Amino acid sequence: MSPQPQGPARKGGERNLRFGWWSLLAFLSLGIALEAMHGFKIGWYLDVAHETRRLLWRLAHAHGVLLALVNVAFGLSWPRLRPGPTLSRASLALIGATVLLPLGFFLGGLFVYGGDPWIGVFLVPPGALFLFLGVFFTARST
């Protein structure tokens, strides 16, 4: 049986766990807001002319929820992962991805140029890179 991580290393797992649950709450709330816009047939979200916004906000919601769950899973897996700087980097990368990816999609949908999102969408590529690195570092820590 691997030794239980202690001190700062243990805090990394708790941080992801706490961040994951709070993120889940936030992005579930976004989902409820999107459903409400469906319920009240809000044209600014639903009209065909705004399909880019609808797509981006759905992506923000879906990525946010999924990444929140990844953080929860990461936090719960922490005791089974090999401690070290790689694991700490994984922790931070996953948190970074959970902020940047959904935020990029959300900001991208605030204003649209026809089929192109607002420049906030440029947060998405670094977010994707963080996610890739987070999963890579986690895999290396198993």
Added chain:
Amino acid sequence: MRRPSHVRLLPICVLSSVLVGCSGDSYRGARSSAPALPVDRPIERIEGEFVSSSKCRACHPREYATWYASYHRSMTQEARPENVVASFQDVDLHFRGRDYRLMHADGELRVEMADPDFEGTGPAPRIQVPFALVTGSHHFQAFWLPTGKTRKLEFFPMCYRIDVGRWMPVDSAFLFPPEDHQELDNGRWNRNCNKCHTTQGRPGLRGPDDMDTTAAEFGISCEACHGPAAEHVAQNASPARRYRAHFSEGRDESIVQPEHLDARRSAQVCGQCHAITSANNKEEAARWRREGYSFRAGDNLLATRNVRREGEEYFWDDGVIRVSGREYNGLTRSPCYEHGLESRGIMTCVSCHQMHPSENDGRTLAEWADDQLKVGMRGNLACLQCHREYEAPERLVEHTRHELSSAGSQCMNCHMTYTSWGLMKAMRTHQVTSPSALESLETGRPNACNQCHLDRSLAWAADHLEERGDQPRPSLDEDQVQVAASILWLLTGDAGQRALMAWSFGWPDAQATSGTTWMAPYLAQLFTDPYDTVRFRAHRSLRTLWGFEDFEYDFVGPPSDRGAALERALERWRNLPAEPGPRGEHLLLNPDGSLQTERFQRLLQQRDDRPVSLQE
């Protein structure tokens, strides 16, 4: 250790199952959601410089959505159940002694009819033929059948009129001499309709029965007005280029924006279809027969095509266009276009029309789609964009000499009269003119004064126009002095004039101006008119009169019923309670309100029965 052969075969079997499953799924999907249409029909073929509207949608969703709501989009569609308005569920139709049974079976629209190619003796066997294409979606839907001769189509002889919800012969839908009939099997769609009811239609005419007709897209889509978009799409695949464009003031030169063209080039974008044109050289004509016209949005239309200005099937005697859908002919002969100044404005199509309503338009897409006008352009705002001198109500009233709130103070009622005919109704001419009694005298075209003041004579209009100082009164004969001009056009005019009067008698502005109590005998008289479309419009107008709202009459019923319908209408008119309204000699009415039958019949005998065919 060597694996057993069945284990080695397992991955192959799984892969094969997946592939078979996939192909089977797509086949079933295609069958269930989109039944196969006949293969020997015109098809959409995206090639060369064209990419089709589906490419545009990704970057221009709002423009795509507004175009999708337009009747341009649905001008030509595949004959699928979701694209037709009429029911095809076991509908029986009869035309010129032939029986047709429409059916909706296995997801297909079909007609059961006698085999047109049967050459044996005895009755022809009944065959079922699937419909190929449908034209229109606003006023009419017309249907096309494959002939079995390459992609050549045949006109189904019945069409569906949407507003009254009934099938009628295609002969009846046009202003067409009753003794003539539309040619049904001459490849008309391939030769003519394809020119403008598709985007970049390619007739592919190789012989009378050999037509490889295709189009870049059915209906009038993005690239008809913006030009081919392959280069634009390729260039804008780069996000860096797109975002540079979003943050710059410059225009994307890789695509045509008709609103940014100069007024005349902009009008030519619409004029490529909304005009009577023909190739102006042999090479262009030959090219059209093979692969369609070479004109692209932004080009000079006149470099490759002539705009026709004469021909009795299209024009009044003075060259004013007489049929609908050819507004470019009228526009380009209007002073607002011919003598327009860049400083003040040159009237062009997009001065009043818009192909994509703005986001804060306030109208539904369905409301906008009916004429595709900008907000406010049904009224005086259209003209006041340039003619600001009439913005002040007192100046307008001084100019029109009509009350501000009356139809006579609506610019278009005097300057864009309802003297074009198409789709079984009168439409506004797009040749801006001023009322003229002399023009009416010389061409037979109703002038604005008499089209609204239906109860007044041509002499009355001429006197008023002379009094304004606009024009001297022309010399007029006795009837033109004594009898309402509308009655003369209705009783003695040609079929085109009679059709316009049949419509005008139902025009609310004219009814409010002229009263309606005297109109019934005249509209009823048109029930016996030889032209189907005249009878149709007369009946529609009669039903707008008080006491006739429920009057039944079948305009394509047996000729023997027409006289009876006339008598029924007259009987009802005589028995209506006396209402205050115009009476007098000029309306051929006696003081007691009865009809002056002798004068009426004398004029009727002068009817211009020359065959009239308006090729809208």
